[in-house]
Amino acid sequence: MTHHTKAPYPKRKRLVVVGNGMAALRAVEDLLARAPDAYAITIFGAEPRVNYNRIMLSPLLAGEKTFEEIVLNDLDWYAANGIELIGGDPVTCIDRDARVVRSAGGVERPYDRLLLATGSNPIVIPIPGHDLPGVVTFRDVDDVEVMLKAAESGGHAVVIGGGLLGLEAANGLRARGMSVTVLHLMDHLMERQLDPSAGHLLREELERRGMTVLTGADTASITGTDRVGMVHLKDGTSLPADLVVMAVGIRPNARLAQTCGLEVNRGILVDDMMTTSDPEILALGECVEHRGVCHGLVAPIWEMAKAVGAGLAGEIHDGFRPGATSTKLKVSGIDLFSAGAFQGGEGCEDIVLRDAGRGTYKRIVVREDKVIGAVLYGDTQDGSWYVQLMRGNEDVSAIRDSLAFGQAFAGGSGANPKGAVAALSDDAEICGCNGVSKGAILAAIAEKGLSTLEEVRAHTKASGSCGSCSGLVEQVLALALGADYQANSGPKPVCGCTHQDHDTVRRMIVSQDLKSIPAVMQALEWTTPDGCAKCRPALNYYLLCAWPGEYEDHAASRFINERVHANIQKDGTYSVVPRMWGGQTSAKELRAIADVVEKFNIPEVKVTGGQRLDLFGVKKEDLPAVWADLNAAGMVSGHAYGKSLRTVKTCVGSTWCRFGTQDSTGMGIDLERMTWGSWMPHKFKMAVSGCPRNCAEATIKDFGVVAVDSGWELHVGGNGGIKVRATDLLCKVTTDAEVKEYCGAFIQLYREQAHYLERTAPWIERVGLDFVKARVVDDTEGRAALNARFLASQEYSQTDPWAERASGGKDSHEFTPLARVEG
Amino acid sequence: MDQSLRWTDVAAVEDIPRQGSRVITGGADPVAVFRTHDDQIFALIDRCPHKGGPLSQGIVHGASVTCPLHNWVIDLATAEATGPDEGCSGHVPARVERGRVLVCLPQSFGG
Ligand code: SRM
Ligand SMILES: Cc1cc2nc3c(=O)[nH]c(=O)nc-3n(C[C@H](O)[C@H](O)[C@H](O)COP(=O)(O)OP(=O)(O)OC[C@H]3O[C@@H](n4cnc5c(N)ncnc54)[C@H](O)[C@@H]3O)c2cc1C
Ligand code: SF4
Ligand code: FES
Numbered sequence A: 001m002t003h004h005t006k007a008p009y010p011k012r013k014r015l016v017v018v019g020n021g022m023a024a025l026r027a028v029e030d031l032l033a034r035a036p037d038a039y040a041i042t043i044f045g046a047e048p049r050v051n052y053n054r055i056m057l058s059p060l061l062a063g064e065k066t067f068e069e070i071v072l073n074d075l076d077w078y079a080a081n082g083i084e085l086i087g088g089d090p091v092t093c094i095d096r097d098a099r100v101v102r103s104a105g106g107v108e109r110p111y112d113r114l115l116l117a118t119g120s121n122p123i124v125i126p127i128p129g130h131d132l133p134g135v136v137t138f139r140d141v142d143d144v145e146v147m148l149k150a151a152e153s154g155g156h157a158v159v160i161g162g163g164l165l166g167l168e169a170a171n172g173l174r175a176r177g178m179s180v181t182v183l184h185l186m187d188h189l190m191e192r193q194l195d196p197s198a199g200h201l202l203r204e205e206l207e208r209r210g211m212t213v214l215t216g217a218d219t220a221s222i223t224g225t226d227r228v229g230m231v232h233l234k235d236g237t238s239l240p241a242d243l244v245v246m247a248v249g250i251r252p253n254a255r256l257a258q259t260c261g262l263e264v265n266r267g268i269l270v271d272d273m274m275t276t277s278d279p280e281i282l283a284l285g286e287c288v289e290h291r292g293v294c295h296g297l298v299a300p301i302w303e304m305a306k307a308v309g310a311g312l313a314g315e316i317h318d319g320f321r322p323g324a325t326s327t328k329l330k331v332s333g334i335d336l337f338s339a340g341a342f343q344g345g346e347g348c349e350d351i352v353l354r355d356a357g358r359g360t361y362k363r364i365v366v367r368e369d370k371v372i373g374a375v376l377y378g379d380t381q382d383g384s385w386y387v388q389l390m391r392g393n394e395d396v397s398a399i400r401d402s403l404a405f406g407q408a409f410a411g412g413s414g415a416n417p418k419g420a421v422a423a424l425s426d427d428a429e430i431c432g433c434n435g436v437s438k439g440a441i442l443a444a445i446a447e448k449g450l451s452t453l454e455e456v457r458a459h460t461k462a463s464g465s466c467g468s469c470s471g472l473v474e475q476v477l478a479l480a481l482g483a484d485y486q487a488n489s490g491p492k493p494v495c496g497c498t499h500q501d502h503d504t505v506r507r508m509i510v511s512q513d514l515k516s517i518p519a520v521m522q523a524l525e526w527t528t529p530d531g532c533a534k535c536r537p538a539l540n541y542y543l544l545c546a547w548p549g550e551y552e553d554h555a556a557s558r559f560i561n562e563r564v565h566a567n568i569q570k571d572g573t574y575s576v577v578p579r580m581w582g583g584q585t586s587a588k589e590l591r592a593i594a595d596v597v598e599k600f601n602i603p604e605v606k607v608t609g610g611q612r613l614d615l616f617g618v619k620k621e622d623l624p625a626v627w628a629d630l631n632a633a634g635m636v637s638g639h640a641y642g643k644s645l646r647t648v649k650t651c652v653g654s655t656w657c658r659f660g661t662q663d664s665t666g667m668g669i670d671l672e673r674m675t676w677g678s679w680m681p682h683k684f685k686m687a688v689s690g691c692p693r694n695c696a697e698a699t700i701k702d703f704g705v706v707a708v709d710s711g712w713e714l715h716v717g718g719n720g721g722i723k724v725r726a727t728d729l730l731c732k733v734t735t736d737a738e739v740k741e742y743c744g745a746f747i748q749l750y751r752e753q754a755h756y757l758e759r760t761a762p763w764i765e766r767v768g769l770d771f772v773k774a775r776v777v778d779d780t781e782g783r784a785a786l787n788a789r790f791l792a793s794q795e796y797s798q799t800d801p802w803a804e805r806a807s808g809g810k811d812s813h814e815f816t817p818l819a820r821v822e823g
Numbered sequence B: 001m002d003q004s005l006r007w008t009d010v011a012a013v014e015d016i017p018r019q020g021s022r023v024i025t026g027g028a029d030p031v032a033v034f035r036t037h038d039d040q041i042f043a044l045i046d047r048c049p050h051k052g053g054p055l056s057q058g059i060v061h062g063a064s065v066t067c068p069l070h071n072w073v074i075d076l077a078t079a080e081a082t083g084p085d086e087g088c089s090g091h092v093p094a095r096v097e098r099g100r101v102l103v104c105l106p107q108s109f110g111g
Helices: A022-034 A054-062 A075-080 A141-152 A164-175 A196-208 A255-259 A298-313 A383-391 A397-405 A407-413 A419-423 A438-448 A453-460 A470-484 A502-511 A517-523 A535-546 A560-564 A587-599 A620-632 A664-675 A736-753 A760-767 A769-778 A780-794 A801-805
Strands: A013-018 A039-045 A071-073 A083-087 A091-095 A100-103 A108-110 A113-116 A120-122 A135-137 A156-160 A179-184 A212-215 A219-223 A230-233 A238-240 A243-246 A250-252 A268-270 A281-283 A288-290 A326-328 A336-340 A348-355 A360-367 A370-377 A429-431 A574-576 A604-607 A613-618 A645-650 A684-689 A703-708 A711-716 A728-733 B008-012 B020-025 B031-035 B041-045 B059-061 B064-066 B073-075 B094-097 B100-103
Touching: A013 A022, A013 A108, A022 A039, A022 A071, A022 A298, A054 A141, A054 A164, A075 A083, A091 A255, A113 A298, A135 A141, A141 A156, A141 A164, A141 A243, A156 A164, A156 A238, A164 A179, A164 A196, A164 A243, A196 A212, A196 A336, A196 A360, A196 A370, A196 A517, A268 A281, A281 A298, A326 A383, A336 A383, A348 A397, A360 A397, A370 A383, A397 A407, A419 A470, A429 A470, A438 A453, A438 A470, A453 A470, A502 A517, A502 A535, A517 A535, A535 B059, A574 A620, A587 A613, A587 A620, A613 A620, A620 A801, A645 A664, A664 A684, A664 A703, A664 A736, A664 A780, A684 A736, A703 A736, A711 A736, A728 A736, A728 A769, A736 A760, A736 A769, A736 A780, A760 A769, A769 A780, B031 B100, B041 B094
Parallel strands: A013 A039, A013 A113, A039 A083, A113 A281, A135 A243, A156 A179, A156 A243, A179 A212, A268 A288, A645 A684, A684 A703
Antiparallel strands: A091 A100, A100 A108, A120 A250, A219 A230, A230 A238, A326 A336, A336 A370, A348 A360, A360 A370, A574 A613, A604 A613, A703 A711, A711 A728, B008 B100, B020 B031, B031 B041, B059 B064, B064 B073, B094 B100
């Protein structure tokens, strides 16, 4: 199909436009508005159709719009404006000396001014099978037609690329009845538009809608006999595919410009007036590169169009100045918005507001009292307002405290820091779980003279369930009591990033099925984008404890010692302590240690207070090789660095000692074999003594065992260290099996109940020995269940972290510099 | 002295773990390059203003790092200690261009 409309007027200047897309037509419309008769215009378009709204291809695919509804300039428009449209015929040659363009179909048109608006091409990853039928990109109406054809017979679609286009394609194909898997190379979706928190919410929503999302997925190849059949990932996964959509990015289409000798870098180089290196040739849209940037959204393109229109009309114009741009994901039912420098930058502050009840997330980035970026999820109503603040470069210091609540709150009450809550009407709901309004809370405060969060909770139930509105309730209190209000008399929050205390966090992780750090932060309304050095390690532990085998450890949320499995020293070197089971060693182990010390010039070796050897002053980059040598002699990590099981000290016991009543060394070894590798709220130490003389100091250990004639005494909650606490006697048992079962049960109770960084001594003081006895001694079934949970979680933790990292294994980036730069 | 900034291409953004850091060696003090949760890149001299702790080994949160030795919190953008603590660890200009990390290394890295 080729469209030929009216031939151009002969005597006016001739403007030829290459490209019949959004940028070209916007520029032509701008020109016509300024100087309707200045040019005789010819437009060449490679696509065999009029100009349509490319942005609306997603609703077209999803079946929400028809092609007619997305047309921007119909044939009548071209005719009415005297524009010649040569559609379905790409320009293949520009003769700049003769000032003539020529098309593939042989049509020639001379020009006085030439405008290039050739858009961009979708990137196709050149993996094997990329050219099989059934592999498409998502750029024009033809692509949509291929997808719709494939969707008719249902089946599996694999979308490569979890950016804006990929997700819109995925949503459309899902709406058309295909089962859809999105493969994304990065670790969160739409990383160019969203921060990880919003990316996480988006992923959850897409999965709820039945799509499968694989992040960190690197495609290796596509196979099939006469069309696509399978997609294979580098990690060995294979997925069935009846359709593959590649949406991995775009590249400016600058080929034509390049072949005719214009200056081209990534895109066609233009100045502020959109003039190329040839003053008679202008260019705009996705095909250009302006001040080092190629634009891929329409907002800046509309600004370019003004510069082009003015330039062609001979008007004075400041030229193109890129402003803040914003993106919205066009998937119905998902509100997602990002704008400007949402990733922040030097000297930026983040204002984060999470409302788990409504499933919203807002992050406003402020620098020097100006809004410079925003990410909104769930409630995007104020998106345009933030863009307005950005474009206007407005000083927001006066409304900073209520900025995240949006325009409605920032308006009149801006100067008041409690403005947001003050502006809420009395029937506004504060506690969603219990349906308590602001008015009800204010009334209770006034009538009953309440002054703390706990009192309000007790009297109104507000914040009594999920607790996520605690912050708001406190603001209502502050509003009512003014200077009299003193925040926080209840349980202490985990850290400054949240109002929630440790127990609430632990409870919510389990009851709400929260399985990642971002999920916890969203559900419990953290006020910082990614927490701090206090809360992240705690959350990482709580998740690990709640979901053994399922939760993937987050290295970046661990203290350095647990990340590199050695103790950092004051000079930045590390110490290495191999495990010596129950304090026993052998000639082979000692020889291997001696060899390692000499081979790596390790400056000091000493016997520790925990009955093993510590190698001090090991260089970080030597750690993997040191471990490899120790592993070779059968030794594993001693976890001397971890919030985990440390040592099990033993005395010689009945094997040699004239007073020994039981084999304390053997029992110590058994206990250490059973419990090593386990992550705990804090470090955990054990000891086994062979008689009440207690040479292994079992009564200042977290779990101490003392042999007596008739069996074993079990002691708990002891602590040396800063504040010495002798153990409490838990009970007496008779068999070895009982010692182990009680030990496993006690450890698991501590693991599940204590706060992060709380050792057993302060924990027992807090919860009481009776509580521990009730759970571990009196409740036979409960004890067995605790022990079973402990043993089950051990299946996932008894892999030697040293062996995983020895010589070039896991996390090798930790042990090698990023670069070495010398003059 | 030559006052112009000399940018050295040291790595790809992905070579640094998110919420993590790696070091560039070869000069008097190593330079620590940080990548935040939202992929901002910053560089500092890898020495805590308190007692010289290796900041590259700390926990990265927001645009800050907590020193592994005594928990001072250093603002990555300014290299200054935050809160009640005072001191600066030496800011090193860094930027990202097309996925590559460019760092303006101190004189001691040669040249
Ligand atoms: C190496 C060792 C000293 C020695 O040379 O003997 C040692 C060294 C350190 N201890 Fe200890 N403690 C060592 C046995 C002990 C003992 C004795 C024991 O385990 O029987 C105690 C008292 C018993 C106890 O824990 O209840 C002990 C109580 C502490 C404490 C105080 C704990 C408390 O709850 O009050 C700390 C501080 C902390 O953990 O916050 C600590 C912290 C440390 C740290 C980790 C300090 C630090 O954060 O850097 C030291 C690390 C040195 C390193 O790089 O390896 N160390 N430390 C001992 C290693 C034992 C091992 O083989 O793993
Ligand atoms: C599915 C989809 C969704 C999108 N969603 C959004 C969104 O939500 N928000 C947003 O801001 N942007 C969005 N975009 C991007 C937006 O559509 C583009 O930025 C815009 O269309 C670029 O305009 P352009 O004129 O530079 O390129 P195009 O619109 O691609 O026009 C270029 C035209 O030139 C033609 N052409 C190329 N070479 C020749 C030649 N040699 N001879 C003749 N003709 C030629 C091409 O066939 C094409 O028709 C989306 C894009 C797609 C594909
Ligand atoms: S007693 Fe103090 S100085 Fe000695 S190892 Fe323990 S923490 Fe370090
Ligand atoms: S050396 Fe960094 S806090 Fe002490």
